[in-house]
Amino acid sequence: MSEIYGIIASFKDTPDLYHAAEKVRDAGFKNWDTYSSFPVHGMPEAQGQPRSKVPVFTFLGGVTGFTIGTLMVWYMNAFDYPLIVGGMPFFSPVFPFPIMYELTILLAAFGTLGGMFITNLLPQHYNPLFNSSKFLEVSGDRLCIAIEARDSQFDRDQTRAFLESIGGFDIEEVEA
Amino acid sequence: MSTDSTDSQFSPERSALLSKVEPAVLEEQALVTNNRDFNWVTNKICKIVETNAPNWWWVCFAVALATASFTLVGLIWLVSTGVGVWGLANPINWGWAIVNFVFWIGIGHAGTLISAILCLLKQGWRTSINRAAEAMTIFAVVCAGIFPLFHVGRVWFAWWLFPLPNANLIWPQFRSPLEWDVFAVSTYGTVSVLFWYMGMIPDLGILRDRAVQRLTKGVYEGSSKLRQSMAHGADIFRKYFYGVLAMGWRNAGNHWRNYEMAYLLLAGLSTPLVLSVHTIVSFDFAVAVLPGWHTTIFPPYFVAGAIFSGFGMVLTLMLPLRALYGLHDLITQRHIDNMCKICLGTGSIVGYAYIMEFFIAWYGANPYESFAFINRAFGQYSWAYYIMFSCNVFTPQLFWFSAVRKNAALVWIMSILINVGMWFERFVITVTSLANDFLPSSWGYYSPTIVDVFTFFGTFGLFSTLFLLFLRFLPLMPIGEIKFVMPQADPHGHESDNGKESH
Numbered sequence: 001m002s003e004i005y006g007i008i009a010s011f012k013d014t015p016d017l018y019h020a021a022e023k024v025r026d027a028g029f030k031n032w033d034t035y036s037s038f039p040v041h042g043m044p045e046a047q048g049q050p051r052s053k054v055p056v057f058t059f060l061g062g063v064t065g066f067t068i069g070t071l072m073v074w075y076m077n078a079f080d081y082p083l084i085v086g087g088m089p090f091f092s093p094v095f096p097f098p099i100m101y102e103l104t105i106l107l108a109a110f111g112t113l114g115g116m117f118i119t120n121l122l123p124q125h126y127n128p129l130f131n132s133s134k135f136l137e138v139s140g141d142r143l144c145i146a147i148e149a150r151d152s153q154f155d156r157d158q159t160r161a162f163l164e165s166i167g168g169f170d171i172e173e174v175e176a
Numbered sequence: 177m178s179t180d181s182t183d184s185q186f187s188p189e190r191s192a193l194l195s196k197v198e199p200a201v202l203e204e205q206a207l208v209t210n211n212r213d214f215n216w217v218t219n220k221i222c223k224i225v226e227t228n229a230p231n232w233w234w235v236c237f238a239v240a241l242a243t244a245s246f247t248l249v250g251l252i253w254l255v256s257t258g259v260g261v262w263g264l265a266n267p268i269n270w271g272w273a274i275v276n277f278v279f280w281i282g283i284g285h286a287g288t289l290i291s292a293i294l295c296l297l298k299q300g301w302r303t304s305i306n307r308a309a310e311a312m313t314i315f316a317v318v319c320a321g322i323f324p325l326f327h328v329g330r331v332w333f334a335w336w337l338f339p340l341p342n343a344n345l346i347w348p349q350f351r352s353p354l355e356w357d358v359f360a361v362s363t364y365g366t367v368s369v370l371f372w373y374m375g376m377i378p379d380l381g382i383l384r385d386r387a388v389q390r391l392t393k394g395v396y397e398g399s400s401k402l403r404q405s406m407a408h409g410a411d412i413f414r415k416y417f418y419g420v421l422a423m424g425w426r427n428a429g430n431h432w433r434n435y436e437m438a439y440l441l442l443a444g445l446s447t448p449l450v451l452s453v454h455t456i457v458s459f460d461f462a463v464a465v466l467p468g469w470h471t472t473i474f475p476p477y478f479v480a481g482a483i484f485s486g487f488g489m490v491l492t493l494m495l496p497l498r499a500l501y502g503l504h505d506l507i508t509q510r511h512i513d514n515m516c517k518i519c520l521g522t523g524s525i526v527g528y529a530y531i532m533e534f535f536i537a538w539y540g541a542n543p544y545e546s547f548a549f550i551n552r553a554f555g556q557y558s559w560a561y562y563i564m565f566s567c568n569v570f571t572p573q574l575f576w577f578s579a580v581r582k583n584a585a586l587v588w589i590m591s592i593l594i595n596v597g598m599w600f601e602r603f604v605i606t607v608t609s610l611a612n613d614f615l616p617s618s619w620g621y622y623s624p625t626i627v628d629v630f631t632f633f634g635t636f637g638l639f640s641t642l643f644l645l646f647l648r649f650l651p652l653m654p655i656g657e658i659k660f661v662m663p664q665a666d667p668h669g670h671e672s673d674n675g676k677e678s679h
C-alpha cells in the first residue's frame with residue numbers, strides 16, 4: 001500500500017462537525033484539522049487550539065513603525081538638514097505625530113498580514129488534501145475533519161473506525 | 177437579548193406592566209432571506225465571475241473606458257502645457273484639484289467604516305456589502321491620488337513628497353500638514369489594499385477549488401468545440417490566477433483561527449486609521465490661518481461628511497448591482513435600511529456642523545470669520561452654498577420615512593444627490609475662503625477650465641472601469657462571512673435562539 005497523508009471524513013452539519021471536533025480533541029489527536037468554508041464560532045476551543053499568535057506580529061510591526069517614524073523625522077528635520085520654518089522647533093513630539101501614527105498603523109498592518117501568513121504556514125500552494133475530491137467540495141457546503149498520518153496515535157483502521165463512530169461519513173484515505 | 181430567558185429575572189411589577197402594554201415584538205430580519213443554503217451562497221457569488229460577462233457589463237465597460245479617457249486627455253494636456261491650464265489664479269490656488277481630492281478620499285471612507293468599524297461593532301449586516309465597499313475605497317483613493325499628484329506641477333518630481341534622498345539633499349518638511357497628508361493617504365491606500373486582499377483569500381481559495389473541480393470532471397457545456405475549449409482554458413487560467421493569489425488557503429480550522437484574529441486586528445487598526453485620514457485631510461485646511469478654514473470643528477465634521485458621502489456612493493453602486501445580479505436575498509431591505517439610516521445620522525451631523533460654524537462665527541466675534549460665513553451664504557458663491565445645503569441637509573432627512581427607504585429608485589436618486597452635495601461642500605470650503613480673503617483688492621472669482629472638467633469627469637470613468645473589472649475577476653461578496661451569519665453556521669443548532677446570543 002502507498003503512503004497516505006491522512007484520512008478525511010465528512011460531517012452532516014455544523015453542530016455535528018463541532019461536536020466531532022471536540023471528540024477528536026478529547027481522543028488526544030494532535031495533527032488534525034477541521035475544514036469548513038466559513039469560520040465556525042467557538043471552533044478553536046472545540047479543537048483545543050490556543051489563542052492565535054498573530055497579535056505578536058502586529059505589536060512588533062507597530063513598535064517598528066512608531067520608532068521608524070520618530071527617528072526619521074528627527075534625523076531628516078532636526079539632525080541631517082535642520083531648516084528654520086515659521087519659528088517652529090526642529091523636533092518635537094507634537095508635529096511629527098501624524099507621521100508616527102500613520103507609520104505605526106502601516107507597519108502594524110503589514111505585521112498582521114505577515115503574521116497571518118506565518119502562523120498559518122502560508123503560502124503553501126501544494127498540499128495532498130487538494131487531491132481529494134471531497135476536500136474540494138468544502139468550498140460548497142461539505143464539512144470535513146482530516147486526521148494526518150504523522151499523528152503518533154494514527155492507525156489506518158482504528159482512526160477510520162473512530163471517525164465513523166463520531167458521525168463521519170464519506171471516509172476516504174488521502175494519498176501523500 | 178431574547179426576552180423569554182430573561183423575563184423571569186424581572187420584578188412582578190415589570191412583568192405586569194409588560195403584559196398590560198403588550199409591547200410589539202420586533203422580529204430581527206434575516207441577513208440572508210428565503211432560507212438559502214451554503215451551496216446557494218457559494219454558487220451565487222462564484223457564478224458572477226465564472227460565467228460569461230453579461231451584455232450590460234460590456235456596455236458599461238465601454239462607456240466607462242470612454243469616460244476615463246477624458247482624464248487621460250486632461251492630464252496629457254496639463255503635463256504638456258503646465259498647471260496654468262487649470263483655472264487656478266491668484267488668490268485662488270486651490271481649485272477643483274483639491275476639491276476633487278477631498279471628494280474622492282471622502283467616498284472611500286464608507287468602505288473602511290463598513291469593513292472595520294462595523295466589524296468591531298459586530299454588525300452582521302456588513303458582510304454582504306463590505307467587499308464591494310472596500311473595493312470602492314481603493315478605487316476612490318486611486319482617483320483621489322491623481323489630483324494632488326498632478327497639482328504639484330512637475331509630476332515627475334512628485335516622488336520628492338516621499339522621504340527619499342534627492343539631488344538637492346533636502347528632506348521633506350514634516351512640519352507641514354501637506355506632508356502629513358502624504359503619509360495619511362498612502363498609508364490609507366496601502367492598508368485598505370491589505371485588508372481587502374486578506375479578506376479575499378478564503379474566497380479566492382473557493383474559486384480555485386471550483387475551477388479544479390471542473391477541470392477534474394473535464395465536462396464543459398457549450399454549443400461548439402471552440403466554446404468548450406474556451407471554457408476549459410478559462411478554468412486553467414482561474415486555477416493558476418486564483419491559486420497563486422489564494423496562497424494555498426485550505427479552509428482549515430487552524431487557518432480560520434489565525435485569520436479571524438488577523439481580521440479583527442486589521443479592523444482595529446483601520447478604525448483609528450480611517451478617522452485619522454480625513455482628520456489629517458481637514459488639517460490641510462484647519463492648520464492654515466484663513467477665516468473659514470481655521471476651525472477646530474473641521475476634523476469631526478470632515479469625517480462625518482466623508483462617511484456620509486461614502487455611504488451615498490455605496491448605495492449608488494449596490495442598488496443597481498443588486499438588481500442586475502439578482503442579489504435580493506443577500507442585500508436585503510434590512511441592509512438598505514441600515515445604510516439609509518447611517519446616511520441620515522451622518523447627514524444630520526454634517527447639517528449640525530454647518531449651523532454650528534455659523535454660530536461660532538458670530539459667537540467668536542472675529543470680523544473676518546463672520547465675514548467668511550456671511551460671504552459663503554450670501555456672497556458670490558451663494559449658489560454653491562445652497563446646492564450644498566439642500567442636498568446634504570434636506571435630502572437625508574427623508575430617510576426618516578420607511579416608505580422612502582423601501583423605494584429603491586428614490587434611494588438611488590437621493591444617494592446621487594448626497595454626493596453632489598458633498599462635492600459642493602468641498603468646493604464651498606476651498607474656494608470661498610480663498611476667493612475673498614483679507615485684502616479686498618486681491619479678491620477674485622474662480623472658474624474651472626475645460627481641462628479641470630475633463631480631468632474630473634474622467635475620474636468617474638476610471639472609478640467605474642476599475643469597479644467593473646473587480647466585478648468581473650474578484651468575488652463580489654465575502655462568502656465565508658456571509659455563511660458565518662447564516663443560522664446553519666451556528667455550531668449549537670439553529671433551531672434554538674438561546675444559543676446564538678449566549679456567546
